[in-house]
Amino acid sequence: MDTSHPVSGRTTTGRFAPSPSGRMHLGNIYSALMTWLSVRSQGGTLVLRIEDLDPRCASPELARQIIDDLRWLGLDWDEGPVYQRDRLDLYRAALERLEGLGLVYPCFCSRAELHAASAPHASDGTPVYAGTCRDLAPEQVAERARKRPAALRLRVPDEADPAGTVAFTDRVFGPRREVLARECGDFLVRRSDGVFAYQLAVVVDDAAMGVTEVVRGRDLLGSVARQIYLQRLLGFAEPAYAHVPMLVAPDGRRLSKRERDCDLGELQRVFGSPERLLGRLAFFAGMCEDDRPRSAAQLADLFSWETVRRHRADIVIDEPFFA
16 A cells, blocks of 8 residues: 655654643544545554643643543554653754744733634634734833743744745645735744743654644644644645544534533434444444444445545534434
């Protein structure tokens, strides 16, 4: 089987990257399954990375639960688990490289200021930064630093600068084009509490782990342009991206850990076996013509991105799913 990456010729390497903020739920399971199916159908390598940088997500117990849940589902991996909390030196070194390029500056804007009702928002819900702190004089920085700790932002090119336009092709949603200045603005690389920002950490980790493809939920499609911009600044290879449909309730609400929708403990009680759960999920996602029980390995034989593209609308999880 050919395991080379379709763009670079590298062997396919994918990654699970769960955050231990709660028990895995159906949406997490679907994203993990699609990651696993893509890599295994290509004979590639899968890395497990626990994204526990945020202190609110730094629960060893929940991390162990996620690992146990993945094993129960039959979604194995080849490398890891790797924990982000052990990789701070890598993020620090990348930040220093960006600072050396003169592209990082302190930002003192409060959460309320950033989320002002009149502010435009990016596709992932984050505010488009207005550049409030972009050109502060040194004395202004010193004065504001006495009042509150600074976050660090990465300067993006002005709208007229071609370097600030990022184009890519998503395997599910097709060609995309984003002007960073207009659609996200200067973005965080370190939070005001000292935690490295998601965009920087995942880019550094994906490069260090040799990741060639990133499969995740459609809600993160808006992050790609920022991540590609960072990859180019840091000299990293760009992986392929595939954003899969979201699992939603009948009212369109996204299933979430916070609301304890369909967590795996409840799903284990309802379905009894991973094969029953995965077979039903694959049927609802349009991968199979029936919902008979199937293991992850059996689904790998049926997997194709063409099928995902045909069924890329959000997947409604309603009562028949649990019947």
